[in-house]
Amino acid sequence: MTISTPELPRRKRQRVSLSRQQVTGLIWQIVVVGIAVAAVAWLWSNALHNLSVRRISTGFAFLGREAGMPIDDTWIAYSPKNTYLRAFIVGVVNTLRVAAIGIVLATVLGTLIGIAKLSSNWLLSRLAAIYVEVLRDVPLLLQLLFWYVLMQGLPAARAAWKPIEGVFLSNRGLILPSIPIEEANLWVIAAAVAGLIALYLLRRRLIAQQMVDGRTRHVWPYALALAIGFPALVSLALGASWTITLPELRGFNFVGGLTLAPEYFALLIALVTYTSAFIAEIVRSGIQAVPRGQWDAAQALGLRRSFVLQRIVLPQALRVIIPPMTSQYLNLTKNSSLAVAVGYQDIVSIANTTLNQTGQAIEAIALIMLVFLTISLGISLFMNWYNARIALVER
């Protein structure tokens, strides 16, 4: 009894006391956080002072004012009379449309070149290697200016190059035949997307059933019905028209068709070719990372070559390919901000104009950061999800 009572407080004291390491750790944290907070506070107070001297009001109220800035190349309705907010949305759409199309094209081109680099055909693999080396070792901005200058050097609209019927290449950009999109067409596209999703879910179920009883089930009749039949029915029911309009030259400019402005076209080419060089290297090393024995084993089982590539080699290569590919997609999106150098009005270019017009530097740059952080996060989340899906499932 007399021995056990004094032990209690001692044990308690031990629990509260910190080791020397923990004390130094705590001090370090306090010092670093203190410095960071002090620095931010100092910068912030300077900024507030400077802004009040320059009579710039902080806050995002300016977004509601009339922008008065012309934007030539838009996908959504816009006039200089619209607000800054509208201009920003136009900029975001412009950024997204160059980034999304660029990512798709760069992936296709890069994969082809990556495979070409591994070709047993000496000439093909050499050419692919030279392509990769040259594009990787010259700054993207220089390539962009180069393409833009080439675009400007193209003949005028009257003497436009016509590689095939309905396609014109001139200093007004690339003009392609187009299908006018009306409400009925949109419904048909929605039906096609819905059909594809249904098909995907159905295919998963069929495969799961096949796993259970081992009987082969054909997917193609469902594919025909859902992906082609259903949209076709919707199209007939709504009477959507799918006539292709060919652009034609009237006076000094083109009428009809889809126009890719030279700024957009130059930016797209520069982003796609530059990024494809990096993607090619990623694809090449991904395929090479799959051990040769996997090919041999699959062939020994008597599997077809295309099946081996699709089901055995690519799934394993993808595991190596996806993480660096994600960062290339992020790079392409961030690099699309070089648009400002050729006058394509993406979000950075519009924010920059806003900044010059209103002096709202902090807000404009905060908006740029917000947009890019959101896009980056979106791409990362999607790619992480995809990566987790294809990751190696070990027993």
Next chain:
Amino acid sequence: MTAVTDTPQSPLPFQSRYRKTAGGRIFVWLRTNLFASIPSSIISVLLIFVLAKALISFLQWGFWNAIWILPSDQTGPCRAIRGIGACWAVVPEKYRFILFGTYPFDQQWRPALATLIFITLFFVSSRRNWWRRELVLVWAGALALIGLLMWGGIFGLSYVSQDRWGGLPVTLILATFGLAFGFPLGILVALGRRSKLPAIRSICVLYVELIRGVPLISLLFMASVMFPLFMPDGVNIDKLLRAQIAFILYAGAYLAEVIRGGLQAVPRGQHDAADALGLSYWKKNGLIILPQAIRHVIPPLVNTFIAFFKDTSLVLIIGIFDLLTTAKTSIIDPAWQSFSVEVYVFVGLIYFVFCYAMSRYSRQLEAQARSN
């Protein structure tokens, strides 16, 4: 998918028969490398056709029809051959401006010498047997010497303020100083991101993710527009220095991620062993962990250097006279306006030489690492 095989194919029946003579060997080479199968042969023929056509038109434009030298500003002959031949005469006319910008003309040996010192410095640092502590002193000395040459003001050199600097030295300064200061910053941030202290870790994560999440241009805009807003009255930092600070912060974030990869590759046992020896945190990392971690990531580090070197060209957008900006400015001159392709090819070659040298070096290191 015959295209995906990268191992040499099994010997074809004709190979041993023809290997005796030189002509036979060429035949065997062609047969195995260009005409191994019918699809491969079709690809080869198509490629040879396209390549020959492209090469001939390029040679016609770039060499046979090109004009190499012209009397100053009389670009008539060049205009006459526009689209048919290149006007390389723009390069000898403008190269001094492209390389050194508006640096006083008679003093341009100074930036030239500074460029040479830079190149020597890169070469010295690339040799594995010269990697030792003294190299830090060599770097400090060389960078000080470059500053002395560029600014002048003592030893009878006239003073040149940095808004007259331009061209290649500015590109090299932005890249080298960005790396020289970004590297230690990156090491600190990488260590901080793996630290057990939550406050330090979150500050480092925030810094890295913020910088990596936004385009470099927005950082440069920040440096050129927002930075003055954040400074107290009367503090006016030069534009080049502001861009340099942005580059250091940018490089620090990217290098930190590369170094973190290396830190993760160091086995746990190394930490335990260092702790068992009673080494302090800084001694443990400085002497045991970091040397191993950095050795792991030398090839990706060099790749980051290449990317960084190319990224310095973005200062064009905020109006700093680097190599690309001087190139773009040199053709504002009305007489030479229409020959920008030639100038871009010339500048592209300069960038290519630097980046290609670095990427060759990186591959060499990778091969060495694999053989060890």
